[in-house]
Amino acid sequence: MSDAGIERLGEDALLLRLGDSVDASTNLRVHRLAESIAARRPPWLVDLVPAYASLAVFVDPAHFDAGVDPLVEPGRWLADCAEASAVAGDGGGALIEIPVRYGGEDGPDLDAVAAEAGMSPREAVALHCAGDYRVAMLGFAPGFPYLIGLDPRLATPRLATPRPRVPAGSVGIGGAQTGIYPRSGPGGWRLIGRTDLRLFDATRDPPATLSPGDRVRFVPVGGSR
Known part of the structure; x- marks a missing residue:
């Protein structure tokens, strides 16, 4: 199970928190998750910004119908992606x-x-x-x-x-x-x-x-x- 918390970051972004400390294992999970999201890249994704223990995900509101909260669908998708990536990838990097x-x-x-x-x-x-x-x-x-x-x-x-x-x-x-x-x-x-x-x-x-x-x-x- 993933323990990533998801919260709103303004009107067009979500913040996935994977911890509250600066350590290599948590940061590796952040990059693992970013790689997983980038590999599946949904059409509403604008940008990914990794930090020590969190990942900001920027959403294109224009992808959704007028009057629809543009963060609801991405939030559900990211929750599933976070759980799937909890044991995936090695975060190798160049x-x-x-x-x-x-x-x-x-x-x-x-x-x-x-x-x-x-x-x-x-x-x-x-x-x-x-x-x-x-x-x-x-x-x-x-x-x-x-x-x-x-x-x-x-x-x-x-x-x-x-x-x-x-x-x-x-x-x-x-x-x-x-x-x-x-x-x-x-x-x-x-x-x-x-x-x-x-x-x-x-x-x-x-x-x-x-x-x-x-x-x-x-x-x-x-x-x-």
Whole structure:
């Protein structure tokens, strides 16, 4: 049996809640469900937006007759789909390798992160690269991936005062998560490295290099510490 809860999200969307915590198993179920819905893709479906423990499903009201609540039929369909997908699929996702230059000007917080973890910068880099990461969701900025799978020893609080400008491609740690800034802008995560990979380009289809559910592997390059 599926334990997904379904609630209205405005007039043209439904929110499926699969839990209330940030953990890999719940997030995997979110992506499993998104894959199942996308594979069956009903004609009223406009978009799917996965988060840590929920999935937003956007509906096209024009598909239904005037005067008919456009969320009733999709709600029933999604309830059945959620139950069917509870034991289906492996949530594999594509494997994307991210080349990263660690430390120095590219990762000004690497030494502090390593010191807080009680290890050398080289050991911290090796531990970060050994992680089995999955894109839990995209948010904050277009193409910004929130990655689950950081070793707890590397978990580090955000900066007390965010930087006014973080360079595009910066790899950071914020609490128990790691992520990559797709473009320059303010940010408070601890910066440990930087990649030249362009994570978001509005002229591409799709514009984001990473998608929710993808797996990520970090690879040290250049003058990494």
